[in-house]
Amino acid sequence: MIFISFNLFLIFVFMSKKLKIDGIDKIIIKRLVKDARTPILSIAREVGISGAAIHQRLRKLDDSNLIDGYKMVLNPKALGYTTTAFVGVFLESANLYSSAIKRLKDIPEVVESHYTTGNYAVFIKIMCKNNQDLMHLLNKDIQTIKGVSRTETFISLDQQIDRQIKI
Numbered sequence: 001m002i003f004i005s006f007n008l009f010l011i012f013v014f015m016s017k018k019l020k021i022d023g024i025d026k027i028i029i030k031r032l033v034k035d036a037r038t039p040i041l042s043i044a045r046e047v048g049i050s051g052a053a054i055h056q057r058l059r060k061l062d063d064s065n066l067i068d069g070y071k072m073v074l075n076p077k078a079l080g081y082t083t084t085a086f087v088g089v090f091l092e093s094a095n096l097y098s099s100a101i102k103r104l105k106d107i108p109e110v111v112e113s114h115y116t117t118g119n120y121a122v123f124i125k126i127m128c129k130n131n132q133d134l135m136h137l138l139n140k141d142i143q144t145i146k147g148v149s150r151t152e153t154f155i156s157l158d159q160q161i162d163r164q165i166k167i
Helices: 002-018 023-034 040-047 051-063 094-105 131-142
Strands: 083-091 110-115 122-128 148-156
Touching (some): 023 040
Antiparallel strands (some): 083 148
């Protein structure tokens, strides 16, 4: 019993050290989440350390898996995608999940998918040019996937909240 508890303690200590962030790390993260193009030297001046130190801290945060990635976010409306929809996908059987996901990945308009509890096996987010394109996508691409028994669609009228988790 003591051996198991000590091992759990070591795992806890290791994980705590791996994800330990201080006030400077929080400032760096907040600035870059707000605007990823914020110059490192600007952040360095704000917190009073060198640009090299900021880079080291970012590398540490990357290595700890706190940072999931870096990306440019496109404005879908500027590209003509004016319809956002969420679709609950019902599968005939749970064992068809992997093959259905594989097919959904081939549809560029499907921008998110979630394996869920509740009514749907899969819940997806779709971006389309308009409602007609959405109808075509549902009828010709999604509902024809082997194992999809039916779908339930919710069209988003407006998005009021789009944010990341706060630290």
